[in-house]
Amino acid sequence: MTDSAPTPATATAAPGHTVTAVPVTRMGNGHDVELTVHRVTGARPGPTLVAFGGVHGDEAMGPEEVRRLVSSVDPAELSGTVVAVPVANPYAYDAMCRFTPQDGLNLNRIFPGDRNGSVTEQLAAVLAEIMLEGDYFIDFHSAGLYSTVEYAYVMDDGVDMATGFGSPLLYHHAPYEGTSNAWAIKNGIRSTVCELGGGGQLTDAFLDKAVRRGRNMLKAIGMLDGEPEALAAPQTVLTELVTLRPTKGGAVISHFGPDRLGEVVKGGTVIGEVVDPYTFEVVEQLLAPYDSSILVLTRESYTRTTPGDYGFMVGNADTATTLDALFTG
Known part of the structure; x- marks a missing residue:
């Protein structure tokens, strides 16, 4: 490879x-x-x-x-x-x-x-x-x-x-x-x-x-003696990755915390919502964009945000592959 x-x-x-x-x-x-x-x-x-x-x-x-x-x-x-x-x-x-x-x-x-x-x-x-x-x-x-x-x-x-x-x-x-x-x-x-x-x-x-x-x-890479730890499962290689950025500022209410990184969720799932801290109104929803979306970057249950900030990052599980498949065709 x-x-x-x-x-x-x-x-x-x-x-x-x-x-x-x-x-x-x-x-x-x-x-x-x-x-x-x-x-x-x-x-x-x-x-x-x-x-x-x-x-x-x-x-x-x-x-x-x-x-x-x-x-x-x-x-x-x-x-x-x-x-x-x-x-x-x-x-x-x-x-x-x-x-x-x-x-x-x-x-x-x-x-x-x-x-x-x-x-x-x-x-x-x-x-x-x-x-x-x-x-x-x-x-x-x-x-x-x-x-x-x-x-x-x-x-x-x-x-x-x-x-x-x-x-x-x-x-x-x-x-x-x-x-x-x-x-x-x-x-x-x-x-x-x-x-x-x-x-x-x-x-x-x-x-x-x-x-x-x-x-x-x-x-x-041969700089320390010994073998790397064996992986529990093959590594998943993403080839499609998008960032979900809020277009409005306020509070992000996340439905998927950092303990759920790597989890696959269905397309259309509400990953998080932007809430107006003054009126309590939900002003924006951030949805899983792929039929099978892998959570790559997420937030704790409550965080602040500004327009264009990193909200969530998700990968496309349906186009994901393995290293062997990627480099051997």
């Missing part, structure tokens, strides 16, 4: 965990923008995995997932190197905002950036340079402030990563232009995206999954 694995690199640094600051630019307020980069060098030669978190500042699970995964890796057990940027967009992370407040740009739509551009463009340029160190790349995302998600991307050249990571739901599609994964693919770097957790719901459970699945992925 995949090409041969990258040729292991030769270890040139002593085993250990180092932390460095990589300069990006200087702001008008006198603050220096820099990226904190962790490097775990293994005791044995092997490939390099680059990991990002916090590309979107409202997805606070990503940085913590990176922190816990990196902290779980003992250099003595590692073959190769893990290079991690836990907070890829410091200003967006500080503002708890999807976009960088200073220029309003989405960091994950402008790779490989521009060293002569705005702050987000310069962040992308430095991150793109860091990515070029890698044989493998994983971008840790989550849902935002009010929603919770669980799936991973499977790229044509990153099947071993997606299989090893072991998310029950996978999404296969061409990467969006300007994303970190589009840049990875362009440069021959195997990649995946983890979409896990968010919204302050089931936090410990999702963080535990991130570490366990991340270590399974490292085993699958």
Whole structure:
């Protein structure tokens, strides 16, 4: 299903965990923008995995997932190197905002950036340079402030990563232009995206999954010894995935909480309703769009919303497939 694995690199640094600051630019307020980069060098030669978190500042699970995964890796057990940027967009992370407040740009739509551009463009340029160190790349995302998600991307050249990571739901599609994964693919770097957790719901459970699945992925690509945990069932690969966005603001009353992620519901099922908090009127219903709709992103029973916000994400179960079927025809 995949090409041969990258040729292991030769270890040139002593085993250990180092932390460095990589300069990006200087702001008008006198603050220096820099990226904190962790490097775990293994005791044995092997490939390099680059990991990002916090590309979107409202997805606070990503940085913590990176922190816990990196902290779980003992250099003595590692073959190769893990290079991690836990907070890829410091200003967006500080503002708890999807976009960088200073220029309003989405960091994950402008790779490989521009060293002569705005702050987000310069962040992308430095991150793109860091990515070029890698044989493998994983971008840790989550849902935002009010929603919770669980799936991973499977790229044509990153099947071993997606299989090893072991998310029950996978999404296969061409990467969006300007994303970190589009840049990875362009440069021959195997990649995946983890979409896990968010919204302050089931936090410990999702963080535990991130570490366990991340270590399974490292085993699958030969950076840790041992076999990945056996999956309880074959992974479901979605090829159709839509986001249900409220067109009106107010309160979302969800009928399917985060504990029901992965569940299949019938088309036309009311997944959630937008309620006017002033009049108590139901002003909008969000319906399952497919005959068989798989819940990929959902919300707790009550959350706030604005027009165009992420409400729910659902996949089409009727066009879903398996990895074997997808890549062997």
